[in-house]
Amino acid sequence: MKVCKFGGTSLASADQIKKVFDIITSDSERRIVVVSAPGKEHDSDTKVTDMLINMAESFLSTGNCEKDLMAVVNRYAKIAEGLNLSDEIVKDIENNLRTRISLGYDNKDKFIDRIKAAGEDNCARLVAKYFNSRGVSAKYINPKDAGLFLSDEYGNARVLPQSFKNLSKLKNMDGILIFPGFFGYSLSGEVVTFPRGGSDITGSILAVSVEADVYENFTDVDSVYAANPKLIKNPKAIPVLTYREMRELAYAGFSILHEETLAPLFKKGVPVNIKNTNKPDAPGTMIVTTREVKNGPVVGIAGAGGFVTINIHKYMMNREIGFGRKVMWILEEEAVPFEHIPSGIDDISVIIRKQFLDEDKKSRIMERIAHDLAVDSVSIGYNLALVMVVGEGMLRRVGVASRATTALAQSGVNIQMINQGSSEVSIMFGIDEKDLDKAIIALYNEFFEKN
Numbered sequence: 193m194k195v196c197k198f199g200g201t202s203l204a205s206a207d208q209i210k211k212v213f214d215i216i217t218s219d220s221e222r223r224i225v226v227v228s229a230p231g232k233e234h235d236s237d238t239k240v241t242d243m244l245i246n247m248a249e250s251f252l253s254t255g256n257c258e259k260d261l262m263a264v265v266n267r268y269a270k271i272a273e274g275l276n277l278s279d280e281i282v283k284d285i286e287n288n289l290r291t292r293i294s295l296g297y298d299n300k301d302k303f304i305d306r307i308k309a310a311g312e313d314n315c316a317r318l319v320a321k322y323f324n325s326r327g328v329s330a331k332y333i334n335p336k337d338a339g340l341f342l343s344d345e346y347g348n349a350r351v352l353p354q355s356f357k358n359l360s361k362l363k364n365m366d367g368i369l370i371f372p373g374f375f376g377y378s379l380s381g382e383v384v385t386f387p388r389g390g391s392d393i394t395g396s397i398l399a400v401s402v403e404a405d406v407y408e409n410f411t412d413v414d415s416v417y418a419a420n421p422k423l424i425k426n427p428k429a430i431p432v433l434t435y436r437e438m439r440e441l442a443y444a445g446f447s448i449l450h451e452e453t454l455a456p457l458f459k460k461g462v463p464v465n466i467k468n469t470n471k472p473d474a475p476g477t478m479i480v481t482t483r484e485v486k487n488g489p490v491v492g493i494a495g496a497g498g499f500v501t502i503n504i505h506k507y508m509m510n511r512e513i514g515f516g517r518k519v520m521w522i523l524e525e526e527a528v529p530f531e532h533i534p535s536g537i538d539d540i541s542v543i544i545r546k547q548f549l550d551e552d553k554k555s556r557i558m559e560r561i562a563h564d565l566a567v568d569s570v571s572i573g574y575n576l577a578l579v580m581v582v583g584e585g586m587l588r589r590v591g592v593a594s595r596a597t598t599a600l601a602q603s604g605v606n607i608q609m610i611n612q613g614s615s616e617v618s619i620m621f622g623i624d625e626k627d628l629d630k631a632i633i634a635l636y637n638e639f640f641e642k643n
């Protein structure tokens with residue numbers, strides 16, 4: 193059995209949905225279909241999820257969102273018309289949106305999640321209707337009925353363990369199941385969404401629950417590339433990647449799969465196949481547990497900005513028992529997750545994503561580190577970018593770091609920090625955000641353009 197997930201561009205228009213139909217009906221193993229909300233057909237379009245967020249925000253600030261609501265309805269109406277579906281489905285979608293609004297709110301985040309989830313939910317209903325209109329037995333599945341339960345962290349939910357067993361029952365249902373991505377329900381019955389891009393996560397949870405042979409993730413590119421195609425012209429396509437490699441690349445900017453998608457699949461060893469809805473016969477990229485290293489130590493280069501670093505210096509830090517724990521404790525009390533903690537004898541730097549550090553938190557953390565830990569100095573550095581050189585082939589291979597640092601030096605990029613985990617699957621460089629593109633190009637040229 194295959195679980196297939198289609199992203200927003202694969203559902204952005206009637207023509208795209210017809211391709212989804214052809215793909216699903218061309219292979220009887222494709223039994224569970226996870227859909228995103230319609231995305232952009234043209235660059236100037238707005239994704240339905242963003243339209244819904246605007247709608248929720250208009251309602252919250254003015255008590256009225258009629259214009260935004262009708263814009264969403266019209267978007268679906270255009271798709272329905274192109275699929276020759278009757279007006280009934282459009283009316284249903286409009287009613288669905290109105291009901292979500294009329295339920296009111298006691299908490300803004302809860303309300304926004306309920307509205308945001310309408311994109312996927314109505315898309316799944318529409319796709320099921322379309323399959324039925326073409327004489328194929330397909331059924332919309334509601335995540336609550338199927339038992340997809342999530343933590344009540346609005347906009348940032350995580351799956352609760354009992355969901356896997358509940359969802360495993362879908363395996364025994366007949367026909368094609370159309371399941372909306374991106375949301376589930378809290379134990380108290382509220383709609384809760386995953387982070388943005390989270391339909392990928394729904395797909396992976398389903399693939400693991402039904403023990404799929406493969407999780408096919410359909411998007412709008414032929415494969416995963418060794419570097420961002422917006423930066424590198426015709427970068428090398430990657431035919432096979434391991435979960436660990438994909439995880440490292442996704443961490444630093446490869447947005448083809450949501451970062452949290454791989455965790456459940458990895459545990460169960462369900463392979464992922466990234467494929468192009470517009471070219472379904474192309475092999476795409478397989479993501480698997482292990483692979484043979486055939487072509488060089490490095491498989492891809494990724495990079496992302498938006499990090500800050502807290503630099504702490506205290507003479508004789510290495511002799512102070514519990515120093516690191518005390519730093520981490522301060523962060524924990526402020527609910528700030530850390531990314532990396534490179535350290536020296538008397539120094540420790542904590543790398544954090546900028547979005548977790550507002551001004552108030554920043555002052556409190558700096559103040560507490562300075563006073564509670566009696567450090568010699570503490571400072572904050574902004575505009576940090578992380579660049580990752582990733583590849584299973586680096587394991588016990590001499591000289592990869594030296595090639596990377598030489599390439600960076602030759603292009604004038606100053607390295608602020610280097611980190612290599614014990615798995616040796618990646619080397620990470622901390623650099624100034626302004627050098628990010630230059631660094632990725634230099635590293636790509638070094639590992640992919642030189643023979």
Ligand code: ASP
Pocket residue numbers: 199200228229239241242311373374387388389390391392
């Ligand atoms: N529609 C949601 C978003 O735009 C989720 C997804 O497409 O995966 O973030």
